[in-house]
Amino acid sequence: MSVRDHTDTPIGRLARWFDVRLGAAEFTTSKLNYVFPKHFTFLFGEIALYAFVVLVATGVFLALFYSPSEAEVVYGGDYQPLVGLPMSEAYESVVELSFSVRAGLLMRQTHHWAALVFMGAIFAHMARVFFTGAFRRPRELNWVTGVVLMMVGMLEGFAGYSLLDDLLSGTGVRIAYSVVEGIPVVGAWAAFLAFGGEYPGEGFLSRLFTVHVFLMPAILAGLITVHLALVARQHHTQFPGPGKSEHNVVGHRMWPTYATLSGGLFFLIAAVLTLMGGTLQINPVWLYGPYDLFTVTSGAQADYYVLWLQGLLRLMPGWEVRAFGYTITNQFFPGVLVPGIVFGVFLAWPWLEARVTGDRRSHHLLDRPRDRPVRTAIGMAGLTGFVVTLVAGSDDVIAATFDWSIVALRYTERVLLFALPAAVALLTYRVCADLSARGEPAAGPEEAASGPAVATAGPGEGRAATGGGGVLDRLAAAPVSRATGAWRRLRRALVTTGMVAAVVGALADRLRNGRAGR
Amino acid sequence: MSEPRGQGAATRWGVIAFVVSTLGSAGFVVAYAVEASPQWQGVALSIGLAGLGAGLVAWSKGLMPQGPEVEERPDIEPSTDEERKTAAVFTRGRRSIGRRRLFGSLLVAATGAFAATILTPIRSLGPAPRDKLRSTRWGAGVRVVDERGHPVAADELDVGGVLTVFPEGAVKSADDQTVLLRVGLEEIQPPPGREDWSPEGYLAYSKICTHAGCPVGLFQTDTQVLLCPCHQATFAVLDGARSVFGPAPRPLPQLPLAIDDDGFLVAGGGFSEPPGPGRWTLGRP
Numbered sequence A: 001m002s003v004r005d006h007t008d009t010p011i012g013r014l015a016r017w018f019d020v021r022l023g024a025a026e027f028t029t030s031k032l033n034y035v036f037p038k039h040f041t042f043l044f045g046e047i048a049l050y051a052f053v054v055l056v057a058t059g060v061f062l063a064l065f066y067s068p069s070e071a072e073v074v075y076g077g078d079y080q081p082l083v084g085l086p087m088s089e090a091y092e093s094v095v096e097l098s099f100s101v102r103a104g105l106l107m108r109q110t111h112h113w114a115a116l117v118f119m120g121a122i123f124a125h126m127a128r129v130f131f132t133g134a135f136r137r138p139r140e141l142n143w144v145t146g147v148v149l150m151m152v153g154m155l156e157g158f159a160g161y162s163l164l165d166d167l168l169s170g171t172g173v174r175i176a177y178s179v180v181e182g183i184p185v186v187g188a189w190a191a192f193l194a195f196g197g198e199y200p201g202e203g204f205l206s207r208l209f210t211v212h213v214f215l216m217p218a219i220l221a222g223l224i225t226v227h228l229a230l231v232a233r234q235h236h237t238q239f240p241g242p243g244k245s246e247h248n249v250v251g252h253r254m255w256p257t258y259a260t261l262s263g264g265l266f267f268l269i270a271a272v273l274t275l276m277g278g279t280l281q282i283n284p285v286w287l288y289g290p291y292d293l294f295t296v297t298s299g300a301q302a303d304y305y306v307l308w309l310q311g312l313l314r315l316m317p318g319w320e321v322r323a324f325g326y327t328i329t330n331q332f333f334p335g336v337l338v339p340g341i342v343f344g345v346f347l348a349w350p351w352l353e354a355r356v357t358g359d360r361r362s363h364h365l366l367d368r369p370r371d372r373p374v375r376t377a378i379g380m381a382g383l384t385g386f387v388v389t390l391v392a393g394s395d396d397v398i399a400a401t402f403d404w405s406i407v408a409l410r411y412t413e414r415v416l417l418f419a420l421p422a423a424v425a426l427l428t429y430r431v432c433a434d435l436s437a438r439g440e441p442a443a444g445p446e447e448a449a450s451g452p453a454v455a456t457a458g459p460g461e462g463r464a465a466t467g468g469g470g471v472l473d474r475l476a477a478a479p480v481s482r483a484t485g486a487w488r489r490l491r492r493a494l495v496t497t498g499m500v501a502a503v504v505g506a507l508a509d510r511l512r513n514g515r516a517g518r
Numbered sequence B: 001m002s003e004p005r006g007q008g009a010a011t012r013w014g015v016i017a018f019v020v021s022t023l024g025s026a027g028f029v030v031a032y033a034v035e036a037s038p039q040w041q042g043v044a045l046s047i048g049l050a051g052l053g054a055g056l057v058a059w060s061k062g063l064m065p066q067g068p069e070v071e072e073r074p075d076i077e078p079s080t081d082e083e084r085k086t087a088a089v090f091t092r093g094r095r096s097i098g099r100r101r102l103f104g105s106l107l108v109a110a111t112g113a114f115a116a117t118i119l120t121p122i123r124s125l126g127p128a129p130r131d132k133l134r135s136t137r138w139g140a141g142v143r144v145v146d147e148r149g150h151p152v153a154a155d156e157l158d159v160g161g162v163l164t165v166f167p168e169g170a171v172k173s174a175d176d177q178t179v180l181l182r183v184g185l186e187e188i189q190p191p192p193g194r195e196d197w198s199p200e201g202y203l204a205y206s207k208i209c210t211h212a213g214c215p216v217g218l219f220q221t222d223t224q225v226l227l228c229p230c231h232q233a234t235f236a237v238l239d240g241a242r243s244v245f246g247p248a249p250r251p252l253p254q255l256p257l258a259i260d261d262d263g264f265l266v267a268g269g270g271f272s273e274p275p276g277p278g279r280w281t282l283g284r285p
């Protein structure tokens, strides 16, 4: 009687019931024993996942009360300032949800905060995957599903806050219509089909509703499933270190340690989101007022995962291309072409990089960003450009707050959009090369054979594997006494670039005013 | 494998967390029942969730095996042998298909035709653009009316005033929305051919931004510009709403104005150009 049969318990009997029908024992054993690497950067993906769960939970609640109709009604609810005002049924249902449905405002605000955290976690997760080279063979497919998840996520968020039919979101939809309409050749057709006719279209809200609560969540859930199944099949990557190799994974087992930890993480994230939802006001549409075609607020701001597009639209000078009676519109360049190129590069990145480095082997050990100066420099340049577009997207608010000339500011941003990423890229490259040359080898001695590419590359391949070669390499080869020296230089270069750009902006302002004031 | 240390502390924290969590969740139910403010609801629910989370984390970190555990990474790249087997099975099936050449071709044709039927619903989504896009109801003699449909008399606005107007009979139509302003008559520097479009200093421009279609609503009298709040396109109203700053590539189309015998504003014709943001066929007849 000393040995107990684990299968003869209530849980055991239930498990047997399933196992007899599914033959799942072996699979379950391997999943319970699955090992997760320990590093906080591996949590970003999970945060995205749990924020998605919160989005679905709160979203279902909201969908039960929201009414996707443009029909005009006169408000007569609990919120006094709007009483007697004509508005769409959709907007009315949101005001009702905020003031008259129990826990409605908590759900609404939690949903919105969860969307912001969701996209932020995706960006952080993507950055982790990019800078550590986790996208390399055999994980290209997961990189691609990830990029698609990010794109669908942006669209989903935009669709979500466009449902409210308040003054701010209505304006966003108007701009979206014009961008679609501005696509060469097919634009008018695309806009008419997407919106059901000429702006403002026919029954657009009910379309958007279906897209937001059914179509895109289904796509997201499907892609997330694929994404996680791929991770489970290929196992996690891990940072190099003692005992770690290309052939193992070191960390916590799924059962019980990691499952408990991760379950705890879910509740903590839900806690943060509900706390924000309860106490931090977000998107107070009752203050913006209902949408109407002829009014617009100034200081209108998109959520940040769309704000970069608004920034690009602003940064574009007032040009359009006309030839043979046809027009390539102004809004096409920043609204479609540039994002298209950016997402195209994202999707193709694993193959682009493999082509440049010639490294097509499988990798399960991650790079330290400093050991891949070219990739790190490009990534930092991209992030810097992103930040500049965010600034541009809110420059009217910035100009008003600090009482700056919007004109000078805008010209400054135009210079910065190109100058700042270039400066950051060059300096990142230098800093990485310094740190890498100075620092200890990335992998422990026992890992030398399977460590990062520098160590594994055959004779004569070392340089090519580390970076792109050429000018950048020579730059990096110049000795720098201490890494802190490089940081100081980074700071100095950023300040200099910023100042030069500001001077150019101010001059442009002067010149333009000179002309305008004739 | 190291045995977890500090078990006592972890247990203590775990107990506290779960107790606090229980109180928080109960608090939420009470807050909900008495219809407390969203702040109270959020704080209580958050405490309930945070306690659960903290308790689980304490449990996992303090009372469960911390490893490091090692798992062999499965080698998922197949051997050439396995690949050959798969290829053989596939080829066997493909051969039997390949023998039916005619069938194959007909299948392709039938599938292609069926694909076309799947695409048709897309066409149901909206009408054809044709010339509907931006046809406006402005024309010579059409009365200018305000948002409530009242005609606009020639003394309605003072210099510096601004009003959103429509053609009579088309109030609130998206395409026809027009911004009417009044400036000092002698300040206007009209583009050639538009000298008599602005009686008594009244100017009318399409209100749809030529950048991306937002309503151009802000009239800054000190600089005499119309400003679009969306991306700050700026139009100089005194000389034909020329785009002086920002992303708008074209001036706002101007509406010629006249004053009829009863002293009301009327249009002297249609817009100088088709209104609205750019599109592929802009500039085609």
Ligand code: HEM
Residues within 6 Å of the ligand: A041, A042, A043, A044, A045, A046, A048, A049, A052, A122, A125, A126, A129, A134, A135, A139, A142, A143, A144, A145, A146, A147, A148, A149, A150, A153, A224, A227, A228, A231, A235, A236, A237, A238
């Ligand atoms: C809805 C959005 C997303 C969710 C819920 C999600 C979730 C996850 C989770 C839970 C993991 C395992 C934990 C980790 O390695 O961090 C993971 C791994 C991964 N994700 Fe995502 N992810 C999302 C978007 C993205 C994006 C935008 C990319 C990149 C473009 C991406 C690329 C990857 C890759 C390559 C892996 C494998 C990484 C490795 O094993 O080291 N994912 N994802």
Ligand code: FES
Residues within 6 Å of the ligand: B209, B210, B211, B212, B213, B214, B228, B229, B230, B231, B232, B233, B246, B247, B248
């Ligand atoms: S829509 Fe007017 S500036 Fe963009």
